[in-house]
Amino acid sequence: MIRTLEQFDAYVAAEKKIEPKDWMPDGYRKTLIRQISQHAHSEVVGMLPEGNWITRAPSLQRKAILLAKVQDEAGHGLYLYSAAETLGVERADLIDDLLSGKAKYSSIFNYPVLTWADIGAIGWLVDGAAIMNQVPLCRCSYGPYSRSMIRVCKEESFHQRQGYSIMVELMKGNEAQREMAQDALNRWWWPSLMMFGPSDKDSEHSSQNMTWKIKRFTNDELRQRMVDMTVPQAECIGLKMPDKDLKWNEETGHHDFGEINWDEFYNVLAGNGPCNKERLAVRNKAHHDGAWVREAAVAYAKKNQKIRA
Ligand SMILES: [Fe+2]
Numbered sequence: 001m002i003r004t005l006e007q008f009d010a011y012v013a014a015e016k017k018i019e020p021k022d023w024m025p026d027g028y029r030k031t032l033i034r035q036i037s038q039h040a041h042s043e044v045v046g047m048l049p050e051g052n053w054i055t056r057a058p059s060l061q062r063k064a065i066l067l068a069k070v071q072d073e074a075g076h077g078l079y080l081y082s083a084a085e086t087l088g089v090e091r092a093d094l095i096d097d098l099l100s101g102k103a104k105y106s107s108i109f110n111y112p113v114l115t116w117a118d119i120g121a122i123g124w125l126v127d128g129a130a131i132m133n134q135v136p137l138c139r140c141s142y143g144p145y146s147r148s149m150i151r152v153c154k155e156e157s158f159h160q161r162q163g164y165s166i167m168v169e170l171m172k173g174n175e176a177q178r179e180m181a182q183d184a185l186n187r188w189w190w191p192s193l194m195m196f197g198p199s200d201k202d203s204e205h206s207s208q209n210m211t212w213k214i215k216r217f218t219n220d221e222l223r224q225r226m227v228d229m230t231v232p233q234a235e236c237i238g239l240k241m242p243d244k245d246l247k248w249n250e251e252t253g254h255h256d257f258g259e260i261n262w263d264e265f266y267n268v269l270a271g272n273g274p275c276n277k278e279r280l281a282v283r284n285k286a287h288h289d290g291a292w293v294r295e296a297a298v299a300y301a302k303k304n305q306k307i308r309a
Pocket residue numbers: 043072073076152156
């Protein structure tokens with residue numbers, strides 16, 4: 001068991017996992033609580049835009065797939081709240097911070113989902129970006145977080161494929177369907193690239209998190225990977241990326257791409273995106289309406305305890 005800073009540093013350097021009862025620096029604990037709880041909140045809020053489309057999905061099969069995906073996201077939220085609790089915080093407090101607007105969640109969920117093609121674009125790009133961010137977290141130095149990421153990533157890859165498959169299907173359809181797919185890509189592409197966070201030169205947490213092996217790659221490295229992975233997928237089905245500066249760079253072996261609108265990024269982050277208020281209002285209502293379920297679950301657990309005693 002780790003009891004000192006020297007032991008902690010040696011463990012992290014040797015790629016061994018830090019576990020809940022080990023000694024850890026305060027900053028490490030705080031960073032993880034912030035990151036894991038924001039991640040949990042993102043999974044939960046992420047269910048809202050897609051949940052709205054379950055009844056509107058165009059076939060029974062698509063409804064079943066989307067329902068399964070949204071349920072997976074609920075599961076991700078639960079693993080992650082559990083992982084956060086191992087650091088000595090209460091789940092109820094974390095959820096209160098989400099509901100009051102004090103805690104952040106991924107800004108991508110503050111954009112509206114206008115058509116069925118958006119569900120395709122979200123799976124393909126938003127879950128695609130989530131995989132890019134989360135695969136390196138399977139090797140995070142904090143044991144409970146890294147282990148929860150292994151299963152989450154397996155499910156994310158199903159989410160990404162179901163989204164791409166919707167886009168493939170639409171691109172095989174008629175003119176109106178192809179236009180719908182292109183329009184969804186146009187609206188979701190830039191916000192998806194923003195999911196990797198500020199540019200490295202403006203990222204406040206990066207270097208310490210690298211030393212602690214919470215983070216393995218910088219925001220810009222992951223963003224570049226996303227661009228390099230997605231561009232050929234778009235080309236393959238006849239979609240055009242909404243970026244006039246995008247081109248393959250023979251020298252670097254990567255795609256060059258245009259400047260992100262950072263004003264938009266910081267504006268949505270500050271709570272002024274198109275759906276920030278709506279998402280929080282819906283989440284608050286769901287929490288309020290679900291109070292009786294939580295009370296009933298507690299009463300049932302108590303009754304079972306009494307029977308066993
Ligand atoms: Fe997820």
